Amino acid sequence: MGSIPFSPTTFPNEETTMKFIRQVLLALSIAAAVAAVLRTKSTPVITSEQGGWREVTPQR
Amino acid sequence: MLSSSTPTIGIVGTGVVGSRVLLHLSSLGIAAKVVSHARATELFDCDVVILAHGTPHAQLVSTFVAQGVSVVSVSDELADVIAMIELHDQAVKRNVSVIIGAACVPGLSGLLVNHVTRAFESIDEVHVAVHGTGGPRCARQRHDALAGVSIGWHEGEWIQRPAGSGRELCWFPDPVGARDCYRYASPEPILLQRIEPALHRITARVSATRRDRLTARFPMLAPPHAEGGIGGLRVEVRGVRNQRRHVEIVGVAERLASVTGAVAAQSAIAVRTHSLASGVHNLGQASVPNADILDGVIATGVTLHQFVGQ
Numbered sequence: 075m076g077s078i079p080f081s082p083t084t085f086p087n088e089e090t091t092m093k094f095i096r097q098v099l100l101a102l103s104i105a106a107a108v109a110a111v112l113r114t115k116s117t118p119v120i121t122s123e124q125g126g127w128r129e130v131t132p133q134r
Numbered sequence: 135m136l137s138s139s140t141p142t143i144g145i146v147g148t149g150v151v152g153s154r155v156l157l158h159l160s161s162l163g164i165a166a167k168v169v170s171h172a173r174a175t176e177l178f179d180c181d182v183v184i185l186a187h188g189t190p191h192a193q194l195v196s197t198f199v200a201q202g203v204s205v206v207s208v209s210d211e212l213a214d215v216i217a218m219i220e221l222h223d224q225a226v227k228r229n230v231s232v233i234i235g236a237a238c239v240p241g242l243s244g245l246l247v248n249h250v251t252r253a254f255e256s257i258d259e260v261h262v263a264v265h266g267t268g269g270p271r272c273a274r275q276r277h278d279a280l281a282g283v284s285i286g287w288h289e290g291e292w293i294q295r296p297a298g299s300g301r302e303l304c305w306f307p308d309p310v311g312a313r314d315c316y317r318y319a320s321p322e323p324i325l326l327q328r329i330e331p332a333l334h335r336i337t338a339r340v341s342a343t344r345r346d347r348l349t350a351r352f353p354m355l356a357p358p359h360a361e362g363g364i365g366g367l368r369v370e371v372r373g374v375r376n377q378r379r380h381v382e383i384v385g386v387a388e389r390l391a392s393v394t395g396a397v398a399a400q401s402a403i404a405v406r407t408h409s410l411a412s413g414v415h416n417l418g419q420a421s422v423p424n425a426d427i428l429d430g431v432i433a434t435g436v437t438l439h440q441f442v443g444q
Binding site for chain 2: 124125126127128129130131132
Protein backbone atom coordinates (compact mmCIF):
# COMPACT_ATOMS: atom_id res chain seq x y z
CA MET A 75 0.00 0.00 0.00
CA GLY A 76 3.00 2.37 0.24
CA SER A 77 5.46 3.67 2.83
CA ILE A 78 4.96 3.63 6.58
CA PRO A 79 3.97 7.18 7.55
CA PHE A 80 5.40 7.02 11.14
CA SER A 81 7.86 4.64 12.72
CA PRO A 82 6.90 3.53 16.28
CA THR A 83 10.55 3.19 17.35
CA THR A 84 12.24 6.31 15.95
CA PHE A 85 11.12 9.79 17.08
CA PRO A 86 12.29 12.83 15.10
CA ASN A 87 13.93 14.50 18.16
CA GLU A 88 15.44 11.39 19.72
CA GLU A 89 18.94 11.98 18.39
CA THR A 90 19.00 15.60 19.52
CA THR A 91 17.73 14.68 22.98
CA MET A 92 20.34 11.96 23.45
CA LYS A 93 23.07 14.32 22.31
CA PHE A 94 21.99 16.89 24.87
CA ILE A 95 21.92 14.30 27.68
CA ARG A 96 25.40 13.10 26.72
CA GLN A 97 26.71 16.67 26.78
CA VAL A 98 25.19 17.29 30.22
CA LEU A 99 26.70 14.08 31.59
CA LEU A 100 30.06 15.00 30.11
CA ALA A 101 29.94 18.48 31.67
CA LEU A 102 29.00 17.04 35.05
CA SER A 103 31.80 14.48 34.87
CA ILE A 104 34.38 17.17 34.05
CA ALA A 105 33.10 19.42 36.86
CA ALA A 106 33.28 16.53 39.34
CA ALA A 107 36.80 15.63 38.22
CA VAL A 108 38.01 19.25 38.56
CA ALA A 109 36.38 19.57 41.99
CA ALA A 110 38.01 16.31 43.11
CA VAL A 111 41.45 17.48 41.94
CA LEU A 112 41.09 20.87 43.65
CA ARG A 113 39.90 19.23 46.85
CA THR A 114 42.85 16.83 47.00
CA LYS A 115 45.50 19.31 45.84
CA SER A 116 44.41 22.27 48.00
CA THR A 117 46.62 23.14 50.96
CA PRO A 118 45.10 22.09 54.26
CA VAL A 119 44.13 25.00 56.50
CA ILE A 120 46.28 25.09 59.60
CA THR A 121 44.75 27.24 62.30
CA SER A 122 47.11 29.37 64.31
CA GLU A 123 44.92 29.43 67.38
CA GLN A 124 46.74 29.12 70.68
CA GLY A 125 44.82 29.27 73.89
CA GLY A 126 41.25 28.47 74.79
CA TRP A 127 38.14 29.42 76.62
CA ARG A 128 37.95 29.58 80.39
CA GLU A 129 34.99 30.25 82.62
CA VAL A 130 34.93 33.64 84.28
CA THR A 131 32.81 35.26 86.95
CA PRO A 132 32.12 38.96 86.42
CA GLN A 133 33.76 41.13 89.06
CA ARG A 134 32.09 44.41 89.98
CA MET B 135 13.53 38.52 96.01
CA LEU B 136 10.60 40.61 94.94
CA SER B 137 7.19 39.98 96.36
CA SER B 138 4.56 38.45 94.11
CA SER B 139 2.05 40.95 95.46
CA THR B 140 3.77 43.82 93.66
CA PRO B 141 2.29 44.91 90.33
CA THR B 142 2.60 42.31 87.62
CA ILE B 143 4.80 42.03 84.62
CA GLY B 144 3.07 41.13 81.37
CA ILE B 145 4.45 38.85 78.67
CA VAL B 146 3.23 38.92 75.07
CA GLY B 147 4.08 35.65 73.36
CA THR B 148 3.45 32.06 74.34
CA GLY B 149 6.29 30.49 72.38
CA VAL B 150 9.72 29.28 73.41
CA VAL B 151 11.07 32.68 74.49
CA GLY B 152 7.85 33.70 76.24
CA SER B 153 7.85 30.48 78.26
CA ARG B 154 11.53 30.99 79.24
CA VAL B 155 10.81 34.54 80.40
CA LEU B 156 7.93 33.24 82.51
CA LEU B 157 10.17 30.51 83.92
CA HIS B 158 12.83 33.00 85.01
CA LEU B 159 10.32 35.38 86.57
CA SER B 160 8.53 32.54 88.36
CA SER B 161 11.81 31.30 89.82
CA LEU B 162 12.24 34.75 91.37
CA GLY B 163 8.71 34.73 92.78
CA ILE B 164 7.46 37.42 90.44
CA ALA B 165 3.91 37.21 89.15
CA ALA B 166 3.57 37.49 85.39
CA LYS B 167 0.59 37.52 83.08
CA VAL B 168 1.11 35.76 79.75
CA VAL B 169 -1.06 36.40 76.71
CA SER B 170 -0.83 35.81 72.98
CA HIS B 171 -0.19 38.63 70.53
CA ALA B 172 -3.91 38.82 69.67
CA ARG B 173 -4.80 39.51 73.33
CA ALA B 174 -2.02 42.00 74.09
CA THR B 175 -4.51 44.71 75.09
CA GLU B 176 -5.27 42.71 78.24
CA LEU B 177 -1.89 43.85 79.59
CA PHE B 178 -2.67 47.57 79.72
CA ASP B 179 -2.86 47.35 83.54
CA CYS B 180 0.71 45.99 83.89
CA ASP B 181 3.71 48.06 84.98
CA VAL B 182 6.05 46.49 82.46
CA VAL B 183 5.30 44.37 79.40
CA ILE B 184 7.82 42.06 77.75
CA LEU B 185 7.27 41.56 74.02
CA ALA B 186 8.50 38.02 73.39
CA HIS B 187 6.51 37.22 70.25
CA GLY B 188 7.67 37.32 66.65
CA THR B 189 8.55 40.60 64.97
CA PRO B 190 7.52 43.32 64.26
CA HIS B 191 7.19 44.92 67.70
CA ALA B 192 7.25 48.66 66.95
CA GLN B 193 3.49 49.10 66.51
CA LEU B 194 2.71 47.31 69.77
CA VAL B 195 5.44 49.22 71.63
CA SER B 196 3.85 52.46 70.45
CA THR B 197 0.46 51.25 71.70
CA PHE B 198 1.79 50.33 75.16
CA VAL B 199 3.76 53.58 75.43
CA ALA B 200 0.58 55.52 74.60
CA GLN B 201 -1.06 53.66 77.51
CA GLY B 202 1.78 54.63 79.85
CA VAL B 203 3.16 51.09 80.12
CA SER B 204 6.92 50.47 80.07
CA VAL B 205 8.10 47.91 77.52
CA VAL B 206 10.95 45.43 77.04
CA SER B 207 11.32 44.14 73.47
CA VAL B 208 13.34 41.13 72.31
CA SER B 209 13.10 42.06 68.62
CA ASP B 210 16.29 41.71 66.59
CA GLU B 211 14.92 42.82 63.23
CA LEU B 212 16.80 45.79 61.80
CA ALA B 213 13.84 47.85 60.52
CA ASP B 214 11.79 47.05 63.61
CA VAL B 215 14.52 48.20 65.99
CA ILE B 216 15.05 51.44 64.04
CA ALA B 217 11.30 52.08 64.24
CA MET B 218 11.40 51.54 68.02
CA ILE B 219 14.35 53.93 68.44
CA GLU B 220 12.20 56.59 66.78
CA LEU B 221 9.63 56.19 69.58
CA HIS B 222 12.02 57.88 72.04
CA ASP B 223 10.23 61.23 72.09
CA GLN B 224 6.87 59.56 72.54
CA ALA B 225 8.23 57.52 75.48
CA VAL B 226 9.70 60.64 77.12
CA LYS B 227 6.42 62.46 76.66
CA ARG B 228 4.50 59.60 78.32
CA ASN B 229 7.21 59.22 81.00
CA VAL B 230 7.77 55.51 80.36
CA SER B 231 10.91 53.45 79.78
CA VAL B 232 11.45 51.19 76.80
CA ILE B 233 14.34 48.71 76.56
CA ILE B 234 14.85 47.47 73.03
CA GLY B 235 16.93 44.55 71.82
CA ALA B 236 16.77 42.69 75.14
CA ALA B 237 17.74 39.32 73.69
CA CYS B 238 21.06 37.58 73.05
CA VAL B 239 22.27 39.56 70.02
CA PRO B 240 21.40 42.31 70.61
CA GLY B 241 21.05 42.25 74.38
CA LEU B 242 23.62 40.13 76.18
CA SER B 243 26.19 41.36 73.66
CA GLY B 244 25.66 44.95 74.83
CA LEU B 245 25.95 43.90 78.47
CA LEU B 246 29.24 42.14 77.71
CA VAL B 247 30.64 45.13 75.80
CA ASN B 248 29.80 47.33 78.78
CA HIS B 249 31.40 44.81 81.13
CA VAL B 250 34.58 44.33 79.10
CA THR B 251 35.07 48.06 78.51
CA ARG B 252 36.25 48.40 82.10
CA ALA B 253 39.41 46.48 81.17
CA PHE B 254 40.42 49.23 78.71
CA GLU B 255 41.45 52.87 78.80
CA SER B 256 39.49 53.29 75.56
CA ILE B 257 37.84 50.97 73.06
CA ASP B 258 37.61 51.50 69.31
CA GLU B 259 36.40 48.22 67.78
CA VAL B 260 33.65 45.74 68.63
CA HIS B 261 33.02 42.60 66.58
CA VAL B 262 30.08 40.39 67.52
CA ALA B 263 29.26 36.91 66.19
CA VAL B 264 26.35 34.64 67.01
CA HIS B 265 25.59 30.99 66.31
CA GLY B 266 22.19 29.33 66.53
CA THR B 267 18.58 30.41 66.95
CA GLY B 268 15.89 30.42 69.61
CA GLY B 269 12.35 29.50 68.60
CA PRO B 270 10.87 29.02 65.10
CA ARG B 271 10.15 32.74 64.59
CA CYS B 272 13.76 33.49 65.46
CA ALA B 273 14.90 30.92 62.88
CA ARG B 274 12.71 32.50 60.18
CA GLN B 275 13.99 35.95 61.11
CA ARG B 276 17.61 34.74 60.87
CA HIS B 277 16.83 33.11 57.50
CA ASP B 278 15.51 36.44 56.15
CA ALA B 279 18.41 38.39 57.67
CA LEU B 280 20.90 36.42 55.57
CA ALA B 281 19.20 37.68 52.41
CA GLY B 282 18.97 41.36 53.31
CA VAL B 283 21.47 44.18 53.52
CA SER B 284 23.99 44.22 56.33
CA ILE B 285 25.05 47.47 57.94
CA GLY B 286 28.31 48.19 59.71
CA TRP B 287 30.09 51.10 61.33
CA HIS B 288 33.45 51.78 59.69
CA GLU B 289 35.66 54.76 60.55
CA GLY B 290 32.75 56.98 61.48
CA GLU B 291 30.50 56.04 58.56
CA TRP B 292 27.65 53.60 58.09
CA ILE B 293 28.43 51.09 55.36
CA GLN B 294 26.08 48.67 53.62
CA ARG B 295 27.16 45.28 52.39
CA PRO B 296 25.20 42.30 51.04
CA ALA B 297 24.15 39.94 53.80
CA GLY B 298 25.85 36.57 53.47
CA SER B 299 29.19 38.13 52.46
CA GLY B 300 32.37 38.73 54.48
CA ARG B 301 33.17 35.21 55.65
CA GLU B 302 35.16 35.02 58.87
CA LEU B 303 36.05 31.99 60.95
CA CYS B 304 34.93 32.71 64.52
CA TRP B 305 35.71 30.59 67.56
CA PHE B 306 32.87 30.16 70.04
CA PRO B 307 33.09 28.55 73.47
CA ASP B 308 32.78 24.77 73.51
CA PRO B 309 30.83 22.80 72.42
CA VAL B 310 30.08 25.16 69.51
CA GLY B 311 33.71 25.64 68.43
CA ALA B 312 34.77 27.24 65.14
CA ARG B 313 32.09 28.40 62.69
CA ASP B 314 32.14 30.32 59.44
CA CYS B 315 30.28 33.56 60.07
CA TYR B 316 28.90 36.11 57.61
CA ARG B 317 27.41 39.59 57.66
CA TYR B 318 23.64 39.75 58.15
CA ALA B 319 20.90 42.32 58.54
CA SER B 320 21.25 43.01 62.26
CA PRO B 321 20.52 46.10 64.35
CA GLU B 322 23.53 45.28 66.53
CA PRO B 323 25.93 47.89 65.04
CA ILE B 324 23.34 50.65 65.56
CA LEU B 325 22.77 49.67 69.19
CA LEU B 326 26.49 49.26 69.95
CA GLN B 327 27.20 52.64 68.42
CA ARG B 328 24.61 54.11 70.83
CA ILE B 329 26.56 52.47 73.69
CA GLU B 330 29.93 53.90 72.65
CA PRO B 331 29.71 56.60 69.96
CA ALA B 332 33.52 56.87 69.84
CA LEU B 333 33.88 53.39 68.33
CA HIS B 334 35.61 53.26 64.95
CA ARG B 335 34.50 49.85 63.73
CA ILE B 336 31.50 47.68 64.58
CA THR B 337 30.55 44.45 62.83
CA ALA B 338 27.94 41.77 63.47
CA ARG B 339 28.10 38.30 61.96
CA VAL B 340 26.07 35.12 62.14
CA SER B 341 27.16 31.55 61.54
CA ALA B 342 25.80 30.00 58.38
CA THR B 343 26.39 27.03 56.12
CA ARG B 344 26.57 27.00 52.32
CA ARG B 345 22.97 25.77 52.25
CA ASP B 346 21.84 28.61 54.54
CA ARG B 347 23.39 31.19 52.22
CA LEU B 348 22.15 29.49 49.04
CA THR B 349 18.55 29.21 50.21
CA ALA B 350 18.39 32.52 52.09
CA ARG B 351 16.64 34.27 49.20
CA PHE B 352 13.95 31.60 48.96
CA PRO B 353 11.13 30.84 51.40
CA MET B 354 12.10 28.31 54.08
CA LEU B 355 11.44 24.97 52.42
CA ALA B 356 11.18 23.00 55.65
CA PRO B 357 9.63 24.32 58.86
CA PRO B 358 12.26 25.20 61.49
CA HIS B 359 12.76 23.16 64.65
CA ALA B 360 10.70 23.96 67.72
CA GLU B 361 13.91 25.21 69.33
CA GLY B 362 17.49 25.50 68.11
CA GLY B 363 20.27 23.55 69.78
CA ILE B 364 23.14 24.99 71.77
CA GLY B 365 24.00 28.39 70.37
CA GLY B 366 26.90 30.68 70.98
CA LEU B 367 27.78 34.33 71.36
CA ARG B 368 31.23 35.83 70.83
CA VAL B 369 32.09 39.45 71.59
CA GLU B 370 35.53 40.76 70.60
CA VAL B 371 36.49 44.19 71.89
CA ARG B 372 39.67 45.98 70.81
CA GLY B 373 41.16 49.10 72.29
CA VAL B 374 44.00 50.54 74.32
CA ARG B 375 45.22 49.41 77.73
CA ASN B 376 48.43 50.62 79.33
CA GLN B 377 49.25 52.58 76.16
CA ARG B 378 49.21 49.38 74.09
CA ARG B 379 46.72 47.66 71.79
CA HIS B 380 44.64 45.16 73.69
CA VAL B 381 41.94 42.62 72.77
CA GLU B 382 39.37 40.99 75.03
CA ILE B 383 37.13 38.16 73.80
CA VAL B 384 34.21 36.90 75.84
CA GLY B 385 31.33 34.62 74.97
CA VAL B 386 28.71 32.13 76.04
CA ALA B 387 27.54 28.75 74.77
CA GLU B 388 23.90 28.21 75.69
CA ARG B 389 20.45 27.80 74.17
CA LEU B 390 19.66 31.24 72.77
CA ALA B 391 16.02 31.11 73.86
CA SER B 392 17.18 30.60 77.47
CA VAL B 393 19.65 33.49 77.21
CA THR B 394 16.98 35.72 75.67
CA GLY B 395 14.47 34.73 78.34
CA ALA B 396 16.94 35.56 81.11
CA VAL B 397 17.99 38.89 79.57
CA ALA B 398 14.40 39.99 78.93
CA ALA B 399 13.26 38.96 82.43
CA GLN B 400 16.16 40.76 84.14
CA SER B 401 15.59 43.84 81.97
CA ALA B 402 11.94 43.97 83.02
CA ILE B 403 12.97 43.66 86.68
CA ALA B 404 15.47 46.49 86.17
CA VAL B 405 12.78 48.70 84.65
CA ARG B 406 10.53 48.02 87.61
CA THR B 407 13.05 48.33 90.44
CA HIS B 408 15.45 51.00 89.17
CA SER B 409 14.61 54.58 88.42
CA LEU B 410 15.32 54.19 84.73
CA ALA B 411 15.02 57.46 82.83
CA SER B 412 12.07 57.70 80.48
CA GLY B 413 12.80 57.11 76.81
CA VAL B 414 14.16 54.31 74.63
CA HIS B 415 17.27 52.52 75.90
CA ASN B 416 19.30 49.52 74.87
CA LEU B 417 21.38 47.25 77.05
CA GLY B 418 24.94 48.44 77.52
CA GLN B 419 24.11 52.13 77.63
CA ALA B 420 25.19 54.03 80.74
CA SER B 421 21.55 54.82 81.54
CA VAL B 422 20.79 51.12 82.16
CA PRO B 423 21.83 49.14 85.30
CA ASN B 424 23.96 46.80 83.18
CA ALA B 425 25.89 45.17 86.03
CA ASP B 426 22.70 44.22 87.87
CA ILE B 427 21.15 42.77 84.72
CA LEU B 428 24.31 40.81 83.84
CA ASP B 429 24.55 39.45 87.39
CA GLY B 430 20.91 38.40 87.18
CA VAL B 431 21.47 36.65 83.83
CA ILE B 432 24.50 34.76 85.13
CA ALA B 433 22.55 33.77 88.25
CA THR B 434 20.13 31.89 85.98
CA GLY B 435 22.94 29.52 85.00
CA VAL B 436 24.41 31.19 81.92
CA THR B 437 28.18 30.66 82.05
CA LEU B 438 30.43 33.44 80.82
CA HIS B 439 33.66 32.45 79.06
CA GLN B 440 36.77 34.44 78.25
CA PHE B 441 39.22 33.54 75.50
CA VAL B 442 42.78 33.47 76.73
CA GLY B 443 45.75 33.11 74.41
CA GLN B 444 46.49 34.47 70.95
